Amino acid sequence: MSGSLVLLHLAGAVALLLFATRQVRTGVERAYGDVLRLKLRSILKNPLLAVGAGAALAICLQSATAVALIVGSFAGSGIVGGTAGLLAVLGADVGSSLVVKLLSFDLEVLTPICLVAGTVLFMATSRRDLLQLGRILIGIGLLILSLRLIGEASEPLRESSILPVVVNYLSGDPVTAFLIAAIMTWLFHSSVAAILLVVALAARGLVPAELGVVLVLGANIGGGIIAVVLSRAAPRKARTVPLGNLIMRGAGALLALTAFILVDPPLDLLGATVPEQLVNAHIAFNLALVALGMPLAGLVYRLAERLTEINAPASEDDLATAEISALSEAALDSPAQALANATREVVRVCETVEVMLANIMELYAQADADKIKALAALDDRVDRKHAAIKLYLAKVTSRSLTEQEALRCQELIGACVKLEQVGDIIVRNMLVHVAKKMERGLEFTPEGWRELTGFHASVLANASLAFNVLVSRDPATARQLVEEKDRLRDVEKIASRSHFARLREGTVKSLETSTIHLDTIRDLKQINSLLASIAYPVLEEHGLLKGSRLAAG
Structure with missing residues (x-):
């Protein structure tokens, strides 16, 4: 050779x-x-x-x-x-x-x-x-x-x-x-x-x-x-x-x-x-x-x-947080370009929401006042971007759009609304649970904490799928996302049964954290449902959705 x-x-x-x-x-x-x-x-x-x-x-x-x-x-x-x-x-x-x-x-x-x-x-x-x-x-x-x-x-x-x-x-x-x-x-x-x-x-x-x-x-x-x-x-x-x-x-x-x-x-x-x-x-x-x-x-x-x-500029932190809006007014007369700009901005909202969702469980483990404030500030950013995107897309709809462009516009508005709702659930519900747990000095049982972190990890993974669907509009990924929603529903039932079994056994930590545990599972399930609904327009377009259920295929 x-x-x-x-x-x-x-x-x-x-x-x-x-x-x-x-x-x-x-x-x-x-x-x-x-x-x-x-x-x-x-x-x-x-x-x-x-x-x-x-x-x-x-x-x-x-x-x-x-x-x-x-x-x-x-x-x-x-x-x-x-x-x-x-x-x-x-x-x-x-x-x-x-x-x-x-x-x-x-x-x-x-x-x-x-x-x-x-x-x-x-x-x-x-x-x-x-x-x-x-x-x-x-x-x-x-x-x-x-x-x-x-x-x-x-x-x-x-x-x-x-x-x-x-x-x-x-x-x-x-x-x-x-x-x-x-x-x-x-x-x-x-x-x-x-x-x-x-x-x-x-x-x-x-x-x-x-x-x-x-x-x-x-x-x-x-x-x-x-x-x-x-x-x-x-x-x-x-x-x-x-x-x-x-x-x-x-x-x-x-x-x-x-x-x-x-x-x-x-x-x-x-x-x-x-x-x-x-x-x-x-x-x-x-x-x-x-x-x-x-x-x-x-x-x-x-x-x-x-x-x-040595090589870092003094204003690096300012540069890291600086943002340039993609919502260019000059692109409004070109709907395709304007929708692409809006998509870029919605993706930025996705990234912010993903950061919020990824870090919330860390606060459950160890609450910190500064980090709680930082997370709340991210929700304010989501709200600002949500308002700007809605206004921009409203201007887009005043132009002459094809049917496909009009549908994409509605899809982006719907996704943006859902993302804003996810941010609200994290800040207005889950951060309240964090504060309550911190004030009362409560601790989850090892079993309960495993259930919460496992459920959260699944929701976080589904968030990545949802954000990918928003950009790629891939029907296979959209179908997988909705199937994951059904699977999580079963996981929630199992987690609830396990939690109530611990309550019947009189586990002290389960009694003390019962409300926080169940409310957190409920909030995560609601977040997952909102994220899964981002896939519905793609499934409808490909005939893969019948009513509220996935079509066989």
Whole structure:
């Protein structure tokens, strides 16, 4: 086989590895992302638990980068402390290294099982949770398959006359090898994929242990660069945790590289084979970072804060909150353009409502007067935009419109009214429950809190579907949204029965929080119904709605 064909096969196997990793991460985020984020918010308030939580989330998402971006956004919005957030990301690096360890075992028997089970779930059901579970299983199956393909594709390289020259050169120049690994990891956008590739090549005898350790250290610093690059457009405070993680990982990797070059430690202590030595070296490095990070995290976070302030303009916060209205008066004589402008503005209302809905449960967990005021201020913004959009669309309707344009105009007005109602429910109902819970010092039972957060996560996921339908007008997504409404109705019945069962048992916390619990479920159900109704115009247009029920199909 020619060298170019070998490299093509190897590139294809690596591409499958990257695709499979993303499939698993996407499935977990879509199925359980909201619940994981909600739980992560409360756990991160404890710096010691933050490390374990970060590791667990990285294992679920198969990406320390994703955890760094999530935690960075939490720290940026003040939901968690910066030091605890940095510790969580260090824990995520440990979790990512454990994923590499798990995938280094012989798991080939799982490939057909995961692919068959995942395909059956993905093809045979319309339930979102089962669809995403199918996606996760397919991703795992392809991930394991890609590792075997990498090994097979790299087998002909044993006979290559060029590879020994390259390996010898990199072995004699660890700094260059280190930089190449960092760049390769950044290009892959996955430290897991980069290190698995190195381990797979080492298993074929193509990468010696000493060079492999250098490449692993380079991949670690490359993994830190990914989150910094991806968060470069985020607000300054949200960039601080990823930058702090890069400082910690970068300094640690450079120190470890220097020590490795000077000391030449015995790698036999890390395992009997080269792949074992590389995987265990990766885990040991990240565990050492956590041990050092516990006392130094606060100092590193403050350093990262200083660095992010250097290039940040003094008016950054003002710029972050500045808004330019899309409701251009000049476009009124062109209805198509005017409706596109109105759609842009309604989408902004969707984003504001989504922020309100996403953050309300955090206030249930830990009420804060400043955050309550901030949430109420967002409702004022929704009201202002709602009034402006209605006035603008009223001006549009005074022009000559086609039937389709008139229907779209009514659809946007209806969506805007529903969004304003959702904001009112959050502020006028749910914030009242928050205040009552805070004043009385009440606590939900663990079972009750799980019911509330699970119900809220489903409503938040449906909100994303509703906002997508508003823009894409996709009938399949619209149908899924209304089906989710029916499913949530059943979930509400189950939650109510469980709550009343706890009341009959005389659970004190259930008695104290009964009204708040039931009213919150009711409010969330009403919000979900309003959001689901955004799909009705699309379903009616495609003949998928009969009265108040979905048409068979």
